[in-house]
Amino acid sequence: MSSVEKKCEPFYLRPSPRKTSAEIISEARRSLRTICTQRPFTPRDDQRQLFGKASSRSSEGRPPSTFSLHARNFEESDSRPGSGKRLSPLEHKPRLPAPPDDDLDSSPALPKPPADPLQIRRAGGARARLFKSGSLAGLPPVKRPEESIKRQSSDPSSAGTSSPVLSRNRNPLLTDPASAEKSQTGGLSKAACEKTVPRRPASERYSSGTVCAGDVGTLVTVAVGTQAKTEELRRGEVKDELGESVYWDTQVLPLLQELESVPQDAADSVEHLCSICERLHCILGEGDLLGRKGKRRAALLRTLFQLIDVGSDQLNLQLAKVILALSVSGNNLLNICKLIFKISRSENNDVLFQNNSIIDSLLSVLHSEDVLSVGEAVLYCMGTLKFLSGNRSLLRMLVGKGSVAALLHLSGRLCRAATPGDAHFAIAGHILVQLTATLRNLADLPESRPAFLSNGGLPELCLVLQQHSGDKDVxxxxxxxxxxxxxxxxxxxxxxxxxxxxxxxxxxxxKHQKKQDLVVRIVFTLGNLTAKNNEARERLWAEEGSLDTLLGLFLLYHQMDAAAPAPRTPGGTAEGQRPDHRPPSGVEDVLIKLIRVLANLSIHPTVGSTLASNTQCVELLLKVLEHKAIDDCEELVINAAAAINNLSFYQEESSAVRASALSIAHLMLKLLLSRNMDGMLEATRVFGNLSQSKVVRDFIVQNKVHQFVVTLLDSKNQDVCFSACGVLINLTADKGRRAILQEEGVVQKLLDCLRDFGPGDWQLAGLVCQTLWNCSEDGVALCFSEQETHAALQLLALYSDEELLQQWNISEDMREFHRACWELEFIPVAQRLRNRIQSQVNLLEPLTTPS
Incomplete structure (x- = not known):
């Protein structure tokens, strides 16, 4: 063995001082993992109510969901039309003082007061009745508007005796200067005027705000211009009124008469009435008679209100659409919104809303200028939209009509208009319950997400949360x-x-720590935020009291879970079959999501090190593992084991995980023996970190855990083999453990792993090579059979060929990462292992060559 090889040490599964990007990924795979979990289940309300059974509101302080409505509930006072066009008032009303003595005779004529109204009525005759406010009788024969105007302007008799409206507005300054002078003095003579009104200095006259005789000319000019404008507008009103009357008599009135003549006991009466209402709505729109400007709006609404007593939901929706288009207000607006709400409470009526444009009318109510002045009407309007959003087809229709943007805008207006302590704050809260419930349904559709983002929906909802933090429903x-x-x-x-x-x-x-359905969703959201974003982990951790809040919740819900009766697994199972696991209880679900947050936070080095040193955090996790069986609540146990795995990555002296290593090892052994594949995988990962400690390695051998780990290499699962190699690489670092592992056939199983997974998972292939390196520390001949030696050399040569690397079937988006893992994770250790095996084979070849 060369001097270089003598300096080589066994591989251990521990973080290296210098990390490449691929090594960081590999390290995260070995030790630190985020946890996925299902979104909390939201039960569907079995009944459509403003506030469901789970509402925190008392029944006394909230609007009712059931009521009866009839035609008598609607008020005709709302039926009065608006006053029509109005002239803009003058900024001030000047008073004309008595003229000075020296120019009294040469002063211009002063304005004449209006004529006596009684005389106007006597002189007007039939023409006055034409313009009588609110009158429906005495209408002239139906003619085209232009013919009526032409006749009025060309009639010589009418030129002398003009209509009351026109004669009332004639300019007295242009007709009777004498009477104007008399009117200025209130009927007094010129001499009496001189005695009655004393003359004042010029400075006083001009500073008093009154008009002196020198300004009368200017006043006359203004008066003449104003009078001309008034007379022009009056002529326009006459023309518009005549045109409206003609349109009413020829288009609208026949439909109203048809509505009243339909027999209500006929089989097709409802369909017929609905058809008429639809035509009526179109006719009113074409004649510009929608809104509040129609002169005969009272008669129209009166007829529509009476039809409500027919009692047909289909007809009432058609009526409601027309009535809302007429811009009713006050009690009528409230009652019509209640009527629509009452219809929407039945799911059978959803089809009526699909075939009716009433949703557009409801959305228009939400745009009321002062939304809180019609707050109760908006409440029932929002309640209707909430019910309709429970229907998938109507939900898509709402999204298509821009309801997300409209509701977000309304929520902002409510927050600005009603702050805590205001008189309208309660009704604003009631509306927001319906509004946020509707947005909750809209959030289900993928096509609604851009609307939430583009309209500032998330910051807007945070503002609502902040302002209504005491409202559990919102x-x-x-x-x-x-x-x-x-x-x-x-x-x-x-x-x-x-x-x-x-x-x-x-x-x-x-604030709401015992409200489980709220807590579980907030914790689930925090788990999503901290799953992939390190900045989110830092921000959450940096909040004052964050750890105390999370651990306080952990302790509270663990105590609640321990005090709850032991649940039963439903149904029996045949031998060899996996039992049907029950869904987690509400308390268990909170613990599942909460442990997930802690596990995700621990990925951050600073946070993870602190959590690993926190005795309370580690003890709570161990209590969950001690008192919960994986067959009772699988996800809770696996999440707790995953959190322990993340914390066990930090091996500082102050680590509470390190201090409890043996206790954790016993719990992981119980999990290994559960035969739950997910549980076994998590336990193996924990052993991969804890086995860096000699005490834990002794525990593994004493309890024959190593046999189980070697068996896991046959699982044909990449993650399981990876975790098993993590334990074996630490066990083979001890010289005394290698012979035991060789007896279990570890080398052949490692070579099988390399053959099966090498080309597709270079991280796993590199880890297998590190384990084989440790196995060969005592000599290749002692741990490798001849067949295993040749198989290892062939595989290492094959996988080290860069030309062959290009032939592997890998997608383009993963090719760069795959090559980086091959260069950084596999090639360095594979070449070292290949050189060691080849050098020892070369030394042995002369001994085995025949003479």
């Missing part, structure tokens, strides 16, 4: 949204980059 819904979204990398990264979220989640865990 917090639970948002936690469900996060648990769904963070299952995907892009959303997980977006939440990771919100620094405030870590402290917020810890605060919620402290």
């Amino acid at each position: 917090c639970t819904n948002i936690a469900r949204i996060f648990s769904k979204l963070t299952s995907y990398n892009v959303c997980c990264t977006a939440l990771t980059n919100i620094p405030e979220c870590y402290g917020l989640f810890l605060e919620l865990l402290r």
Whole structure:
């Protein structure tokens, strides 16, 4: 053996001082692993209610889910139309003082007050009735609007006796200067005016805000311009009103009459009424009569309200669509939203919403200017959307209509409009329960994720969480949204980059630590954040009280689990079959997710070293392994073993894992004997780290664990063989253990592993070569048979050929990584092993060559 080979030492499974990228990956595979787990199960509500059975709200302080509605519940006061067009008011109302003595006679004519309204009504006749507010009677014969306007302008008789509206607005300054002068003095003579109104100095007159005689000309100009504008608008109103009347009589009124004439007891009456309502909605839209500007809106709504008593859900949806399009408000808006909510409570009615555009009307209600002034209506509107989002087809329809952006925008408005302590804070919380529950359903669809990200959904939901941290229902819904979204990398990264979220989640865990459905989802989200991002691990760990919060929860739920009665595994199983495992309880599920967070945190070197030295953390993990059987709760036991494996990577003097190495070894032995493949794999990984200690290696040999580990090389599973090699490489480092392993046929099994997995897993191939190197420390001839020697040389020569490397069937995206692993993980140790075997074979050849 050469001097170089004499200096070579056995390989140990321990971190090297200098790490390449491939070595870091290899090291992580050997020791540190993130843990995957299923998202917490969300039970489906068996009944559609505003607040489900699990709600933390008392039944007394929340709006009802059941009620009755009839036509009498709607108010006709809302039916009054708006006042139409209005002139902009003047900024001030000037008063005209008495003119000065020296220019009283030359002053221009002053404005004349309006004529007596009683005289206008007497003079107007039939034409006055035409413009009477709210009147539906006395309409002129139906004519085209342009014909009516032409007749009015060309009639010479009407030019002398104009309509009340026009005569009331005639400019008195242009018709009667004398009367204007008289009106300015209130009917007094010029002399009486001089005695009544004393003359004041000019400075006082101009500073008082009144208009003196010198400004009357300016006032007259303004008045004439205003009067002309008013008269022009009045003519426009007359034309619009005539046009609306014609459209009403020819298009709308026949449909209303048809609605009233349909016999309600006929078999097809509902279908007929729905068809009429659909046509009515189109006609109103074409005539620009939707909203609140229709003059005969009262009669229209009155007819629609009466049809609600027909009692058909299909008809009521059609009616609701038309009524909402007429911009009802107040109690009518609330009742119509309640009516739609009542219809949506039955899943059988979901098909009605699919065939109706009522969803657009509901989304428009959410855009009310002052959302809290119609808060209860918005609440029932949101309750309807929540129910509909439980239907997969309607859910896709909601996403397509931009509901995610609308709901996120509404949540922001609610947070800004109602802060804790405000009178509207309670109703805002009720709305947010429905809103976040709807977003929770929307988050199920992959196509909704871009909308959450592009509309700032994650920061917005964090703001809601912060403001409503005491509302368990809101917090639970948002936690469900996060648990769904963070299952995907892009959303997980977006939440990771919100620094405030870590402290917020810890605060919620402290505040609601016994609310299991909230805690399990927050912990699951934290596990997702810390699974692949080292920065997330640092931020969570840096939050004040983070370790105390996590370990406090661990202790609390472990005590709750220990106090719970032992569960029974359902059903029996035939001999040799694996028993049917029951799903974990709520407490167990919290522990599963919580241990996952600790295991993921321990991947960070600083955090992992601290956790490994924390006696309470290690003891709690060991208690789980002591008191839980893998057949009772498989995922909990495996997660605890994986956390121990990550912590056992840190072998500092202060490590609590190192101090409890023998206790852990006994627990891992129990796991090896469970015959659960996942459990055996985790136990083997732990032994791979703990076997660096001589005490643990002695334990392995004394309890014949080495026999079991050698057998695992036949598993044909790459991960199992990798973990088994991790134990064997440490056992073969001891000179006294090599003979025992050779008796178990370890060399041949290692060569089989190299042959089976080498080309596809160079990390495993390198680890096999390291184990073979340790086995050959006492001499190749002592541990290798002649057949094994030649097989080893052939495999090492084959796998070291770079030209043959190009022939392996590897995808392009993995080719670079595969080559790096081959160069860094396999070639160095393979060449050393090949040289050792070849040199010793060369020394033996003369002795075996025949003379």
